[in-house]
Amino acid sequence: MRTIDWRDGHIVLIDQTRLPGGVVEVAINSVEELVIAIQRLAVRGAPALGAAGALGAALAVRADPARLDRDLAALRAARPTAVNLAWGVDRALRRLAEGPDAVLAEALDVLAEDGVHNRSLGERGARWLTERLEGLVAVQTHCNAGSLACVEWGTALGVVRSLHGQGRLRHVYVDETRPLLQGARLTAWELTHLGVPHTLVVDAAGPTVLARGLADAVVVGADRIAANGDVINKIGTYPLALAAARAGVPFLVAAPESTVDPSVPSGDKVDIEVRDGAELLLWGGSRSAPSGTQALNVAFDVTPADLVTAIVTEDRVVHPARGERPA
Numbered sequence: 001m002r003t004i005d006w007r008d009g010h011i012v013l014i015d016q017t018r019l020p021g022g023v024v025e026v027a028i029n030s031v032e033e034l035v036i037a038i039q040r041l042a043v044r045g046a047p048a049l050g051a052a053g054a055l056g057a058a059l060a061v062r063a064d065p066a067r068l069d070r071d072l073a074a075l076r077a078a079r080p081t082a083v084n085l086a087w088g089v090d091r092a093l094r095r096l097a098e099g100p101d102a103v104l105a106e107a108l109d110v111l112a113e114d115g116v117h118n119r120s121l122g123e124r125g126a127r128w129l130t131e132r133l134e135g136l137v138a139v140q141t142h143c144n145a146g147s148l149a150c151v152e153w154g155t156a157l158g159v160v161r162s163l164h165g166q167g168r169l170r171h172v173y174v175d176e177t178r179p180l181l182q183g184a185r186l187t188a189w190e191l192t193h194l195g196v197p198h199t200l201v202v203d204a205a206g207p208t209v210l211a212r213g214l215a216d217a218v219v220v221g222a223d224r225i226a227a228n229g230d231v232i233n234k235i236g237t238y239p240l241a242l243a244a245a246r247a248g249v250p251f252l253v254a255a256p257e258s259t260v261d262p263s264v265p266s267g268d269k270v271d272i273e274v275r276d277g278a279e280l281l282l283w284g285g286s287r288s289a290p291s292g293t294q295a296l297n298v299a300f301d302v303t304p305a306d307l308v309t310a311i312v313t314e315d316r317v318v319h320p321a322r323g324e325r326p327a
């Protein structure tokens, strides 16, 4: 089952806010509905947002031409940090002059390429690890960079699936990833269905997992990779990279080439999404802090290139900590 797809003239997607309780598919019939789905993280994750952008463009060009510019602007701006959303819109619109069916065909190519790219980067990342680590490998990961963050297969979890398939995976340590718990709700759900042994930890325990030598490598996804190799990813990634450096374990970023943004020279130039503080202050309808308490809900952080051991894509491996630049 794909995370997001096109069926009978509209978008269908797994509503990730309903996991791990159940798999609920929703139909998306307009750009307005898609923007809402993106903003409430019903669909999320950089490659999945790339697919959403491409399919959203296909929806937009089928609607009222008078709305096109406004709908495309709203789609691009739905979430600012992952480069893939706007990239997906622009990729589908490459064939705008040929008409709506050509735009849809280009969007469907984006979806088809995703699975191919993720399997390739997964194998490449697993090979990079097994060439450097002996025996079974324990991995620590943050947030969700699995099939739910993509159309299918996964990026960081694509590496995990390749290791598992080769019989080289010992265990996965999963950061719960507050406040929206993508690790606990989504990564743990995926690993359970894959039969991959895993242990959930609170985010603040991530550095201790590494300090105690429980994990041999950190493998995460990315939302945007700057030209100098700085990596923008879910909040909590940067401290994990610091801890990995301290523990002397590799910090691997698995992402498709579409996540590399040559137009951004360094991570400090990226628009980091700040979400509603209510996501910290409320969970399941109950308050986690007194009313009147303010919350700063920064959704992503920047891991400087010198802490990134390797970036693995479908085409190559780049070593920013050794001075190699992805763009």
Ligand SMILES: CSC[C@H]1O[C@H](OP(=O)(O)O)[C@H](O)[C@@H]1O
Pocket (backbone or CB within 6 Å): 044, 045, 046, 047, 142, 143, 144, 145, 146, 149, 150, 155, 156, 182, 220, 221, 222, 223, 233, 234, 235, 299
């Ligand atoms: C494979 S990209 C996944 C990436 O996206 C997540 O952010 P969000 O759940 O807010 O879309 C997180 O940064 C993951 O690493």
